[in-house]
Amino acid sequence: MKHRISREWPRWTEYVGSLFARFGAELFDDPMGDFKDLRQVNSVQDYVDLFDELLTRVELSEDQIVSCFIRGLKPEIGLPVKMLAPRSLAKAVNLARIQEQTLVVQKQVFSEPSVLSNPRNIHRFAATNSSFSYGSNQPTKHTPTTSKFQNPTLANNPKPQLKHAKLLSPAEMEERRSKGLCFNCDEKYSYGHV
Template sequence: MATRQQELDRIEKSTKDNAQSIQTQQLLLEENSNHVKNLQIQMAEICTQLREMKKLMLHNNRGNDQRLVRLGRLDFPKFNGEDVEGWLYKCDHFFSMDKTRSNLKAYFAVVNLEGPALQWHQGFMSSQNRVIEDIVWEDYARSILNRFSTRLSENPIEDLKNLQQTGTLQDYCEAFDALLNKVQLCESYAAGLFIAGLKPEIRCLVKIFKPQTIRDVISMAKQQEVVYSTLFGSKDVRKLNPIPMNKIGANDEEEESTPEEVINVQEMTMDPQIPIHVINGVPSFNTMRVIGTI
């Protein structure tokens, strides 16, 4: 009996020791699980920081390193006080291609000023209580535009409506483009304004085709200008000088004329032509309507 009781005590003690060991292992497992969770959280934070650093590095490279590479290949437009509107347009296009930061736009523009433009800039900066990096490019562009712009018109739409072709078609196109760049109009409306300003002999022919784009209007106007100049261009027609009444019936010696005054009527004869005004039904100073019956 004593031996069996000792065996039972030994088994009970071993069971208690195993239970304590199991509890200890469970506590260790819980601690390890907490450590693993903490490590996962730290890894997630590290990954987030790495992504932010990558984005920042890409932004810096795009804003600085790549920009410097492009500056070596692209020439920033110079400005000496002439055609300020065209210069500002080139600057905006350059900034868009170069992805220049806003606080550096005016800084880069100043380096490319020359002559009167550079003198104006020096006076402009002396009246400012800021450094060039703090000046907004839009404000700087408005200031330099007000100083050097030669376009005094305040209503470009009204000027477009009143614009009329008085010289060549090329001069009219250049004047129209200069005003059109200052407004935003739909293309069909701009095409109508362009047609309205053409010379009558070109306008009436272009309107027949009803073009809706500036490209088509200019192309048709050029074609009609060539056609009109071909049909009704300047011709070298010699005029007959009237004979005074006191010389009628005079002798042959008095009636003789110099060779330069002799006109060959046969050389002046022309084949009959039908003007294009008649074909199109457009009244003109050299057309005549005749009503008749057969």
């Protein structure tokens, strides 16, 4: 250092510059601040890798570590993990990975078009899958079948032919419901009616 040679105290900027040159960037490093500010941006595994790297530079209790880990997760992952109250970092990491996979599966399932995604199919779905008749609030009587999981109408006709759905106003729907008529044709509605 310059002051050892000249015995003069350096100015502050020179002193900081000398420290930086001698000891590098670690002098100005704030591992606890970096640890507290860490947030998941990509996958859980990427977050775990960064978390572990910063964890080696701080001293915290297991409860504090778990709390910081959960706090840094994306909300859609962190909230379900927090709800399960893991007591160790290993458990919290496993729960976060499971939640991440659950979200991937849910995204795949809900991104595929379904029968119910088209509003015109809702009445068709209700007509073929309802165990109640529209004429009353009582469940319809089912006839026993050879298998308790077999639908009697599907056993005779594996692929029922669906008629084109009519677009009905709410008043027309209510009138047909009160008369016990099918929404798609003028026949009486009953379980298995297609």
